[in-house]
Amino acid sequence: MNSKGKVIKISGPLVVAEGMRDANMFDVVRVSEKRLIGEIIEMHGDRASIQVYEETSGLGTGENVESTGEPMSVELGPGLIGSIFDGIQRPLDDIRKVCGNNLQRGVEVPSLKREKLWKFTPSVKVGDKVIGGDVIGTVPETDIVLHKIMVPNGINGTVKKISEGEFHVNDTVCIIETEKGERELSLFQKWPVRRGRPYKKKLSPDMPLVTGQRVVDCLFPIAKGGVAAIPGPFGSGKTVTQHQLAKWAEADIIVYIGCGERGNEMTDVLNEFPELIDPHTGKSLMERTVLIANTSDMPVAAREASVYTGITIAEYYRDMGYSVALMADSTSRWAEALREMSGRLEEMPGDEGYPAYLGSRLAQFYERAGRVISNGSDEREGTLSVIGAVSPPGGDISEPVSQATLRIVKVFWGLDSNLAYQRHFPAINWLTSYSLYADSLAQWYDNNVSKDWMKSRARFMQILHDEAELKEIVKLIGMDALSAKDRLKMETARSIREDFLHQLAFHEVDTYTSLKKQLYMMKLILNFNDEAGDAISKGADVESVANLAVREKIGRFKYIEEEKTDAEFQKLSLEISSELNELINKEED
Structure with a gap:
């Protein structure tokens, strides 16, 4: 029996009603003649504190409150994908058809469209035993998503009847014989939102x-x-x-x-x-x-x-x-x-x-x-x-x-x-x-991308942390006080920041980078760092190394289309070596 009470206090979205002794915590209630939707969030004796999910202006004490006896639940079935819902799963496009651009109070619209037909293809047959979570059939919800119609949790039994064809979401498509009698299953089920769905x-x-x-x-x-x-x-x-x-x-x-x-x-x-x-x-x-x-x-x-x-x-x-x-x-x-x-x-x-x-x-x-x-x-x-x-x-x-x-x-x-x-x-x-x-992801990267991935990542992190420490020194005593090795580290860190970490969301190529391309980018930056370190140890000037033309090309590698990355990576790897060798030979001359 649904519990009915009267409003005795209104404080913004909080409404207190008395005479609600038979109601339960988290029951959904309807408040006043406007049938505003709310949820019980606290009980004291026969007094229920209700949070109302709609505007409460104009409400007065003494108005009726009726409990539905059910917790706040959502409808789960075909039609969810592509939909736009409000916070309590009311479809905003359907509400707009009913009451225009402004949301009106107390409007009741089913979450899933009842008039739309869905093509149901069964995957079980009469006589099959099923348990909660088993798939009884599929519905092509969109071109991408195949919606699997599952037996609601807690229902175990034998399939007595299964239908095929086009149905509305609330039509019966399957009848299951359980220990407690027959259960009719439609294309959708309900689930209380505050309770996590169980899994094995x-x-x-x-x-x-x-x-x-x-x-x-x-x-x-x-x-x-x-x-x-x-x-x-x-x-x-x-x-x-x-x-x-x-x-x-x-x-x-x-x-x-x-x-x-x-x-x-x-x-x-x-x-x-x-x-x-x-x-x-x-x-x-x-x-x-x-x-x-x-x-x-x-x-x-x-x-x-x-x-x-x-x-x-x-x-x-x-x-x-x-x-x-x-x-x-x-x-x-x-x-x-x-x-x-x-x-x-x-x-x-x-x-x-x-x-x-x-x-x-x-x-x-x-x-x-x-x-x-x-x-x-x-x-x-x-x-x-x-x-x-x-x-x-x-x-x-x-x-x-x-x-x-x-x-x-x-x-x-x-x-x-x-x-x-x-x-x-x-x-x-x-x-x-x-x-x-x-x-814990290292094993996956080793098996699916390259064993170099985690090593390169660790080196990137180390260089970026070293740069932060070196910046403090530079602030105190200037860039000239740094050794050639540390100045190269600063240049590599700048390359990591500007060429690798900086990514343009609105650039058609740079917006997404595959893992293979990311590995290539890491390798190019680290290869340049390693070979430049050798060149400097052989007498090359840091400024000259930093100003090599190949550095600009490494920076622009992120704009190379995915299918061209293999060839470009090989080409740039050779250019790094040849430009640095030229520089060393020039210094020796």
Whole structure:
């Protein structure tokens, strides 16, 4: 029986209702005649504190509140890909058809389109035994994504009837005989957003999520099924970095959550993604993307739900055996929503007013990432990688959200406003960033790229750290005090920074670099460094070495198209040797 009560207090998005003794924590409720959607977040006796996901202006005490008896859930089925949802999985394009450009309160629209027909091809037959997680058939959701219809978790039995043909998402396609009677299965299932979807086994993340971004793949890699954070001040390039990762990362499905972001940034995403051509398939990027838009002017409580909605959809595709990448932009706005709701509940504040449970809530979200074996009879392996942007006020990462995030994630891409002002993008600071996956990925790089990869990476990191120390000396006593060897190291570091780490997102060739090309670039820079060191030891002048014509060609190697890199690498390797030999001979003469 659904619990019914009356509103006794309204404080912004927080509504307190009495007479709700039969309701449960996290039940979805409908508030007032306008049927505003909300969720119970605290219970005291028969009083329920409800966070309302819509604007509460105009509400009065004494209005009715009705519990639906169900937790906040999402609909999982064909039609998710290519859709744009708000934070509680309402389809914004369908709402626009109902009420125009401005979102109206209390509008009820099903998350998945009920009128669309989907072609269902069964993969089981009558009499087959199935368990939760088994695939009973497939639906071609887009040209790229084959949607696998799975038996909901907890249902085990024998297939009594299975249909083939075109169906709506809510039509019955399969009947399973279980111990508790018959269960009808449609093309979609529901799942509560605050509960992680179960799996059979979690695996070690030992394969990289290749992104084509050199500073990420080479210096600070993320594993498939890993978690990463991108903290950075305003204007340092968090959103563009996430867009690049969404476009180029080797993931089958992208889930992009705009959590409390500016409306114009989300507009850019919504306009840009449908026009982008997916480099892996040649189709529109939207054919493998789910967008969740919860802009900063939308009700603050819905931000809290948006990250859970997004990660539940991502887990669903992970269970099908896909590699999924989730971008959350930004978790700071989500934490601000937690802080506001905590303040209205009059809870004891923690650091800077954030609730004491901020760290555990962040951990619950990030821990849902991973590389897993899904439930079911077949051994389907799926991965869910989570990349969260953090927007610390004033760029100060000592604030609570950044610190709580750093305790959880294993990759830290620290954006630097100084690099951004110098127009060095991506503005990831190589001295403060780190990746704890690098060692566990070494085996993969050795087997799939080259045994030289990890050695070259280690040398790059060492040269960049040495440069930072040498810069301090130069500030004190000038460049002339450095030895020829150290001056060469400074030149090599400049080459790494300007030619390798600096990458143009809007250049048609430089926007993505394959691992093979990245290795070639590392080798060219290091070969020049080694051979130049020999030349200097034989009497060559550092200035002359630094001004060789081949250095410009090494710098422009990143603009060489992928298919021409082999020939260009061989040619430049020979040029390095010949130009340095010429210089040595000239010095000897």
